[in-house]
Amino acid sequence: MFSQKKIKEIRDQFPILKTKINDNSLVYIDNAATTQKPIKVIQTANEFYIKQNSNIHRGVHFLSRQATEKVEFVRKQIQKMIHAKLSSEIIFTKGATESINLIAYSIEPLIKKGDEIIISYMEHHSNIIPWKILCDRKQATLKIIPINKNGLLELEYFESIISYKTKLVSITHLSNVLGIINPVKDIIKKSHKYGSMVLIDGAQVPSNLDIDVQDLNVDFYVFSAHKMYGPTGIGILYGKKDILDTIPPYQSGGEMIKYASFKKCNYSDLPFKFEAGTPNIEGIVVWGSAIDFVQELGIKNIQLYKKELLIYAIKRLNSIDGIHLYGGGMNNIDVKSSIISFNLDRLHYFDVGMILDKLGIAVRTGTLCAQPLINFFNVEGMIRVSFSIYNTFQEVDYLYECLIKAKNMLFKSVIL
Numbered sequence: 449m450f451s452q453k454k455i456k457e458i459r460d461q462f463p464i465l466k467t468k469i470n471d472n473s474l475v476y477i478d479n480a481a482t483t484q485k486p487i488k489v490i491q492t493a494n495e496f497y498i499k500q501n502s503n504i505h506r507g508v509h510f511l512s513r514q515a516t517e518k519v520e521f522v523r524k525q526i527q528k529m530i531h532a533k534l535s536s537e538i539i540f541t542k543g544a545t546e547s548i549n550l551i552a553y554s555i556e557p558l559i560k561k562g563d564e565i566i567i568s569y570m571e572h573h574s575n576i577i578p579w580k581i582l583c584d585r586k587q588a589t590l591k592i593i594p595i596n597k598n599g600l601l602e603l604e605y606f607e608s609i610i611s612y613k614t615k616l617v618s619i620t621h622l623s624n625v626l627g628i629i630n631p632v633k634d635i636i637k638k639s640h641k642y643g644s645m646v647l648i649d650g651a652q653v654p655s656n657l658d659i660d661v662q663d664l665n666v667d668f669y670v671f672s673a674h675k676m677y678g679p680t681g682i683g684i685l686y687g688k689k690d691i692l693d694t695i696p697p698y699q700s701g702g703e704m705i706k707y708a709s710f711k712k713c714n715y716s717d718l719p720f721k722f723e724a725g726t727p728n729i730e731g732i733v734v735w736g737s738a739i740d741f742v743q744e745l746g747i748k749n750i751q752l753y754k755k756e757l758l759i760y761a762i763k764r765l766n767s768i769d770g771i772h773l774y775g776g777g778m779n780n781i782d783v784k785s786s787i788i789s790f791n792l793d794r795l796h797y798f799d800v801g802m803i804l805d806k807l808g809i810a811v812r813t814g815t816l817c818a819q820p821l822i823n824f825f826n827v828e829g830m831i832r833v834s835f836s837i838y839n840t841f842q843e844v845d846y847l848y849e850c851l852i853k854a855k856n857m858l859f860k861s862v863i864l
């Protein structure tokens with residue numbers, strides 16, 4: 449595992465962590481919303497505009513060739529990172545949300561009235577709403593896999609509803625609220641038995657786990673760069689070539705067309721068929737350097753350190769009177785990543801979040817883009833802490849102290 453010294457070296461690479469809030473050092477534990485960026489990634493963005501800026505795949509000139517090469521290099525980096533068979537199976541989008549919408553529109557011709565799409569209770573809104581809209585458009589039925597009190601999917605229920613009517617199963621790999629890692633390989637296998645396609649929402653995964661799309665045998669896999677130390681506004685859709693070849697494009701325009709006249713058009717080959725318009729070239733190039741950052745540290749090392757931090761945090765938080773941790777705490781430790789959502793008895797999550805903010809701690813509060821899941825636990829909102837490689841055991845101690853402080857302050861005001 450990384451030593452304290454190594455973690456300090458890593459922290460030093462993140463300039464934003466030097467921020468002071470009301471004289472308190474920033475404790476950034478909202479990493480499931482977005483991670484901070486190391487200096488190397490920030491410098492890559494500068495360098496791009498100073499030395500490399502140009503449009504891609506179009507110009508005959510030096511800069512355009514160079515930018516094109518960079519973009520295609522990053523595509524190959526991602527192909528290797530997720531063990532895809534072909535780099536043309538990697539489609540650049542603006543993020544996980546756009547990737548899911550792309551599929552929700554492009555598979556429309558495959559969905560008939562009465563067909564079914566299965567999702568789960570623990571999905572992010574971006575893996576719920578596109579399917580709800582598709583089902584409404586096509587008079588198809590959206591079916592939901594429930595979860596148990598510990599936050600695990602009810603897999604027996606899933607097996608009871610999957611059928612030949614199921615056209616798509618779309619499940620999160622790692623819940624952004626509970627931190628639970630779902631048994632997606634098993635779900636994919638069971639779905640394929642009925643001929644259903646499977647999309648896995650991997651938005652939380654690249655900074656936490658290894659991804660092997662061929663081993664999973666998944667049809668579509670999506671994530672964004674900004675939750676793995678990269679920039680916002682860029683992400684990917686991975687799709688199996690034989691499926692992507694047969695479904696229509698989601699948007700049209702430049703780049704995605706091989707031949708165009710007013711009578712006829714031929715689409716480009718993959719991946720360009722799904723990449724209409726000038727992409728986020730800067731974002732792609734900068735993402736490449738975020739991937740280097742993760743790979744230099746090693747995802748296994750990151751995983752080990754974050755697990756230790758998670759265990760420590762669960763134990764400290766559990767020792768607070770009146771705290772409710774959602775998603776099983778230590779019971780689920782083998783399938784849990786470094787995200788903890790909780791509430792404090794009789795206190796409003798928002799008030800707690802405000803006090804933490806005054807003390808320099810950045811957490812997420814509210815419905816966490818997963819309202820059905822929040823409702824499942826019969827609350828209106830939660831407080832979420834989510835760790836990254838630059839967080840420390842001392843920060844967990846500080847969080848603990850501040851929660852006690854918040855409790856004392858708020859309780860006083862409740863009693864008065």
Ligand SMILES: *Cc1c(COP(=O)(O)O)cnc(C)c1O
Binds near residue numbers: 480481542545622
């Ligand atoms: C963040 C997140 C998304 C959406 O990602 P964007 O980058 O906002 O498109 C989808 N699913 C999960 C599980 C997430 O955590």
